[in-house]
Amino acid sequence: MATVTNWIDHLSASEVQGAIYPGVGSEGILVILGFIIWIGWHVITAKQESEKLAKLARQRRGPNDWKSNITDG
Amino acid sequence: MTDELGALTTIFTEFYYWITVVLMFLIHVGFCMYEVGASRYKHHQHTLMKNTILIPLVTVTWFLFGWWIYWAFPTGPGLAPSIMNGSDALITDDSAFSAKYYLATSQLMAVNLGDHISGVFWAAFLLFSWTAASIVSGAVIERITTFAFGILAIAIGSVFWTIDAAWGWHFDGWMLKLLGYHDAYASGVIHAIAGGFALGILAVLGPRIGKFTSSGEPRNIGPRNPWLVVIGLFLIYTGFWGFYAACNIPIFNLGPEYGMEGVTYFTATNIYVTPTTLSGITFNFLMSLSGGLLAGYVISKGDPFWTYSSGLAGIICASAGNDLYHPIQSMIIGMIGVVIAYKMHYWVERKFKIDDAVGAVAVHGYAGFVGLVICGFVLNGYPSSGYSVGAMWDGATYASINPLGMFIGAIIMFFVLGMIPGYIIAKILHGMGKLRIPREAEIAGLDYEIMEAAKDDEKSVASATR
Numbered sequence: 001m002a003t004v005t006n007w008i009d010h011l012s013a014s015e016v017q018g019a020i021y022p023g024v025g026s027e028g029i030l031v032i033l034g035f036i037i038w039i040g041w042h043v044i045t046a047k048q049e050s051e052k053l054a055k056l057a058r059q060r061r062g063p064n065d066w067k068s069n070i071t072d073g
Numbered sequence: 074m075t076d077e078l079g080a081l082t083t084i085f086t087e088f089y090y091w092i093t094v095v096l097m098f099l100i101h102v103g104f105c106m107y108e109v110g111a112s113r114y115k116h117h118q119h120t121l122m123k124n125t126i127l128i129p130l131v132t133v134t135w136f137l138f139g140w141w142i143y144w145a146f147p148t149g150p151g152l153a154p155s156i157m158n159g160s161d162a163l164i165t166d167d168s169a170f171s172a173k174y175y176l177a178t179s180q181l182m183a184v185n186l187g188d189h190i191s192g193v194f195w196a197a198f199l200l201f202s203w204t205a206a207s208i209v210s211g212a213v214i215e216r217i218t219t220f221a222f223g224i225l226a227i228a229i230g231s232v233f234w235t236i237d238a239a240w241g242w243h244f245d246g247w248m249l250k251l252l253g254y255h256d257a258y259a260s261g262v263i264h265a266i267a268g269g270f271a272l273g274i275l276a277v278l279g280p281r282i283g284k285f286t287s288s289g290e291p292r293n294i295g296p297r298n299p300w301l302v303v304i305g306l307f308l309i310y311t312g313f314w315g316f317y318a319a320c321n322i323p324i325f326n327l328g329p330e331y332g333m334e335g336v337t338y339f340t341a342t343n344i345y346v347t348p349t350t351l352s353g354i355t356f357n358f359l360m361s362l363s364g365g366l367l368a369g370y371v372i373s374k375g376d377p378f379w380t381y382s383s384g385l386a387g388i389i390c391a392s393a394g395n396d397l398y399h400p401i402q403s404m405i406i407g408m409i410g411v412v413i414a415y416k417m418h419y420w421v422e423r424k425f426k427i428d429d430a431v432g433a434v435a436v437h438g439y440a441g442f443v444g445l446v447i448c449g450f451v452l453n454g455y456p457s458s459g460y461s462v463g464a465m466w467d468g469a470t471y472a473s474i475n476p477l478g479m480f481i482g483a484i485i486m487f488f489v490l491g492m493i494p495g496y497i498i499a500k501i502l503h504g505m506g507k508l509r510i511p512r513e514a515e516i517a518g519l520d521y522e523i524m525e526a527a528k529d530d531e532k533s534v535a536s537a538t539r
Contacts, residue, residue, distance in 0.1 A: 001453065002453060006462050007331065008333060011331070011348070022399065022452060022455075023399065030399055033401060041371065045370065048374055048375070073297045
């Protein structure tokens with residue numbers, strides 16, 4: 001997958017190839033992976049957040065109950 | 074400095090490194106905020122002072138001998154010959170980058186009209202030294218003596234990271250030649266070594282009182298001020314930009330440097346003098362930060378401390394190859410590093426009863442180690458240098474980047490130069506009775522007398538009538 005194996009050969013070529021990251025040509029796959037990760041993150045965290053909020057809501061705390069949880073530091 | 078274009082390039086390079094130093098100061102403001110926020114109120118001023126005192130101690134020792142070590146040790150010594158003089162001894166002769174120019178007594182270690190780079194380059198590396206020591210500082214809060222931490226800070230900041238930089242970060246370093254080691258933004262040379270060093274200390278120092286139950290179950294000692302902690306981390310991210318820029322050389326003509334006849338090729342390079350661009354590393358810094366943040370948020374279920382720490386861990390993991398990765402590769406690598414670091418933190422805590430107050434060993438040590446290993450696979454076959462390409466173990470040429478070489482490099486960073494020296498020095502300090510504060514002082518709070526004096530002052534002022 002190495003795009004460059006020798007810097008002298010790479011830089012002394014008649015036309016120096018600019019893209020030097022691994023897997024030049026696989027940008028499409030990388031972008032698809034990027035989309036999957038992005039959308040997947042929203043799906044997972046939406047579920048996590050809903051569960052957390054539902055659990056808190058079920059406890060039916062009063063507006064000042066949080067004050068008893070302040071730590072001394 | 075008689076040709077205007079040459080003078081402009083020189084002054085630009087001098088200014089470039091100067092600016093990175095200023096930016097990197099923010100890392101230390103951030104570390105101070107972070108540690109004060111993590112420690113309990115009764116210890117927080119001493120925690121701040123402990124972290125602060127590394128600044129002058131590492132600076133002075135860096136001037137006296139640290140900088141010399143970086144330039145003298147690339148060959149091992151005795152492991153691979155220098156490309157400057159063909160010898161595997163310490164580089165102290167008349168070579169262009171000999172350590173003799175960086176002895177504390179050298180005329181170049183002061184204002185000198187013939188030199189516009191030594192001071193700013195020294196300072197850029199000094200800020201890396203402070204960072205190595207600061208990483209250790211967070212793990213050991215609330216129970217280490219300032220004296221012991223000062224000695225340990227000098228050890229990691231002016232000796233052991235310097236040796237690892239000479240070995241694995243210098244263009245002439247033996248680890249590049251024998252192993253194909255590649256670590257552009259210091260996953261190993263700063264982060265893995267500092268994390269390993271901290272772990273070695275923690276094994277001797279012991280946990281904070283109250284951290285573990287009598288049956289060995291860990292209790293969570295949460296940050297006193299989570300807001301201060303995360304803003305501190307955010308400032309560390311900001312300073313990290315300076316770190317990345319300082320790891321590069323802003324402009325270099327590689328044609329004559331690589332001995333290419335008739336070729337002119339001006340480019341930014343990494344510390345190894347191989348090509349990259351500030352533009353490219355900007356993509357990768359942000360994408361690895363984002364990958365870390367996203368993974369940290371999921372794995373910690375939205376915990377602010379771990380989410381922000383994971384942003385940092387993401388950058389640290391991808392740093393080894395961030396000069397070359399595609400941004401999406403960088404993001405994914407950052408995410409992998411975070412998941413492993415998070416899991417390892419809690420596993421080590423339970424299994425070995427290690428109390429790492431801020432997760433420094435995980436964020437820096439494990440993420441850095443993993444980053445090096447991943448780099449060996451993703452950049453497999455890339456040259457570690459532009460000066461030559463050869464086989465692993467040869468020594469006279471530079472091996473290509475490869476998984477085995479990077480794994481051995483990670484072991485050297487985390488264990489050989491990190492954990493083992495940290496453990497030995499901590500053992501010596503412990504044997505002298507100087508490592509840990511008395512139990513009674515820890516229970517009372519290190520700031521007890523400061524707070525008592527402040528209370529007395531308050532009473533005295535309140536009762537005054539004129």
